[in-house]
Amino acid sequence: xxxxxxxxxxxxxxxxxxxxxxxxxxxxxxxxxxxxxxxxxxxxxxxxxxxxxxxxxxxxxxxxxxxxxxxxxxxxxxxxxxxxxxxxxxxxxxxxxxxxxxxxxxxxxxxxxx
Amino acid sequence: xxxxxxxxxxxxxxxxxxxxxxxxxxxxxxxxxxxxxxxxxxxxxxxxxxxxxxxxxxxxxxxxxxxxxxxxxxxxxxxxxxxxxxxxxxxxxxxxxxxxxxxxxxxxxxxxxx
Numbered sequence: 001x002x003x004x005x006x007x008x009x010x011x012x013x014x015x016x017x018x019x020x021x022x023x024x025x026x027x028x029x030x031x032x033x034x035x036x037x038x039x040x041x042x043x044x045x046x047x048x049x050x051x052x053x054x055x056x057x058x059x060x061x062x063x064x065x066x067x068x069x070x071x072x073x074x075x076x077x078x079x080x081x082x083x084x085x086x087x088x089x090x091x092x093x094x095x096x097x098x099x100x101x102x103x104x105x106x107x108x109x110x111x112x113x114x
Numbered sequence: 115x116x117x118x119x120x121x122x123x124x125x126x127x128x129x130x131x132x133x134x135x136x137x138x139x140x141x142x143x144x145x146x147x148x149x150x151x152x153x154x155x156x157x158x159x160x161x162x163x164x165x166x167x168x169x170x171x172x173x174x175x176x177x178x179x180x181x182x183x184x185x186x187x188x189x190x191x192x193x194x195x196x197x198x199x200x201x202x203x204x205x206x207x208x209x210x211x212x213x214x215x216x217x218x219x220x221x222x223x224x225x226x227x228x
Binding site: 037041103 | 158161166216219221
C-alpha cells in the first residue's frame with residue numbers, strides 16, 4: 001500500500017484562526033480525498049482532490065471554509081478557515097491505490113479549537 | 115442515496131474466541147465494492163478486507179472473513195481467534211463501482227477481553 005503522512009498530527013487553535021494540514025504520499029496518485037471525523041462519529045467526505053483540477057466538494061462543505069490545494073501527484077493541503085469549536089475533529093486524507101482502487105488513509109490530524 | 119448501517123454500536127469478545135460484526139447496506143447499483151476498516155485508538159484507518167459485489171465467493175484475509183449476502187444486502191465481518199490487538203472501532207464502507215466515494219457506517223467498537 002501507499003505510505004501516507006500528515007502534518008501536523010495534532011494542534012490546538014484559537015477561534016477565528018486558520019490551520020493548513022498537509023498530506024504527503026510516497027507514490028504518485030491521481031485521487032486524493034479529505035475526510036472529517038467528528039468526536040465519536042464516523043467519517044464524512046469533505047472533498048475529492050485531483051491534480052490539475054479544482055477540488056470537488058460534498059454537500060455541506062464549501063471552498064471558502066475548506067480550501068484545498070493539489071499542486072502535484074504526491075501532495076495536497078486542506079485549510080480549515082475561520083475556525084470555531086465546531087471544527088474540532090480529526091481530519092484524514094486518503095488516496096486510491098492498487099488494482100481495485102482501494103483507499104488508504106493517513107494517520108490523521110487531531111484539531112481542537114478553543 | 116447509498117446508506118450503510120451498522121446496528122451494533124459496541125461488541126465484546128473473549129481472547130481466542132470468534133466474533134461477528136454486522137453491516138447492511140442499501141443500493142440500487144449492481145457494480146460496487148464493500149470494505150471493512152479498522153480504527154484503533156491510534157486513529158489510523160486500516161483496510162481489513164475487500165469484497166467485490168460480482169464475486170460470489172466470500173473474501174478471506176487470515177483470521178478475518180466476510181459473509182456477503184448480496185440479495186439480503188448484508189456484509190458481516192467474522193474475526194476468528196480474536197487477539198488483544200483486534201480491539202478497535204470497525205467501520206463498514208461501500209463504494210459504487212464507477213464512483214470513488216466511500217460511504218461509511220457509524221462503526222462498531224470492539225473490545226477484546228483477556
